[in-house]
Amino acid sequence: MEKYSRVRDQVSVLPNLQLIEAPPASDNQILYAHDHSYLQRVVAGKLSEQEQKEIGFPWSEKMVERSRRSAGATIAACKTAITEGLSGNLAGGTHHAYRNLGTGFCVFNDSAIAARTLQKEVHPNLKVAIIDLDVHQGNGTASILQDDSSIFTLSIHGENNFPFKKESSDLDYGLLDGCNDQTYLQTLHQSLDALDARFQADFVIYLAGADPHEEDRLGRLKISKEGMRKRDEAVFQYALDKQIPLAFAMAGGYGKTIESTVEIHCQTIVTALHFQQQY
Numbered sequence: 001m002e003k004y005s006r007v008r009d010q011v012s013v014l015p016n017l018q019l020i021e022a023p024p025a026s027d028n029q030i031l032y033a034h035d036h037s038y039l040q041r042v043v044a045g046k047l048s049e050q051e052q053k054e055i056g057f058p059w060s061e062k063m064v065e066r067s068r069r070s071a072g073a074t075i076a077a078c079k080t081a082i083t084e085g086l087s088g089n090l091a092g093g094t095h096h097a098y099r100n101l102g103t104g105f106c107v108f109n110d111s112a113i114a115a116r117t118l119q120k121e122v123h124p125n126l127k128v129a130i131i132d133l134d135v136h137q138g139n140g141t142a143s144i145l146q147d148d149s150s151i152f153t154l155s156i157h158g159e160n161n162f163p164f165k166k167e168s169s170d171l172d173y174g175l176l177d178g179c180n181d182q183t184y185l186q187t188l189h190q191s192l193d194a195l196d197a198r199f200q201a202d203f204v205i206y207l208a209g210a211d212p213h214e215e216d217r218l219g220r221l222k223i224s225k226e227g228m229r230k231r232d233e234a235v236f237q238y239a240l241d242k243q244i245p246l247a248f249a250m251a252g253g254y255g256k257t258i259e260s261t262v263e264i265h266c267q268t269i270v271t272a273l274h275f276q277q278q279y
């Protein structure tokens with residue numbers, strides 16, 4: 001949890017960056033991606049012991065508030081990106097949350113909620129691509145959006161990593177343990193080409209997980225800091241070339257030292273600022 005405040009402190013001094021307090025997502029917005037009964041159980045503190053175990057932390061009012069604001073921040077980033085080109089959430093990327101179930105530290109699925117909120121509140125025909133480069137598969141996102149042809153889900157992840165039961169995204173690339181920069185970036189470029197051939201996105205939501213980095217405890221891949229920067233650049237360039245807005249979320253990062261994770265997340269934000277000025 002500490003990485004979030006450290007990232008915030010570090011980026012708060014960057015020129016041309018404006019920090020805004022995350023607004024909470026409303027019930028209505030959460031219900032675009034979640035079951036009514038699940039939302040009620042979360043809000044009322046009626047999650048079973050088993051459900052709390054699946055999420056990975058115990059229920060509290062603060063946990064509900066944090067989850068609401070984490071999703072609300074991705075919605076706010078999306079709406080800001082529409083006017084400014086690029087914007088981000090300093091948390092979020094809770095892609096393991098299913099329609100009626102929280103798992104893997106994820107309560108509400110911010111990218112599914114935000115993509116649907118854009119369609120409900122900005123434009124009904126908006127087509128959204130979710131590019132999920134956290135090292136863990138975006139299983140909840142894939143499941144929630146499996147029958148939704150207006151939102152494209154792309155996930156590049158460690159094949160042998162959590163979640164061990166994968167869902168079907170519109171496009172999945174499972175990488176082997178120890179994957180290096182070259183293979184990783186090649187896979188990314190291929191997948192962006194494939195996305196382009198299959199889907200005309202009007203908007204991109206990018207999950208910029210820091211956990212593919214070589215110093216991550218859980219990632220199992222060997223992507224250098226430079227490789228991580230090139231990864232971010234490839235995604236930002238993709239959106240910039242098409243002149244479509246992009247909102248990003250931080251997603252996972254569990255470095256051997258907290259500094260290494262904070263460094264990778266901050267690098268994403270510095271890179272994003274550079275691209276934002278080109279919109």
Ligand SMILES: [Zn+2]
Binds near residue numbers: 136209211253
């Ligand atoms: Zn992850």
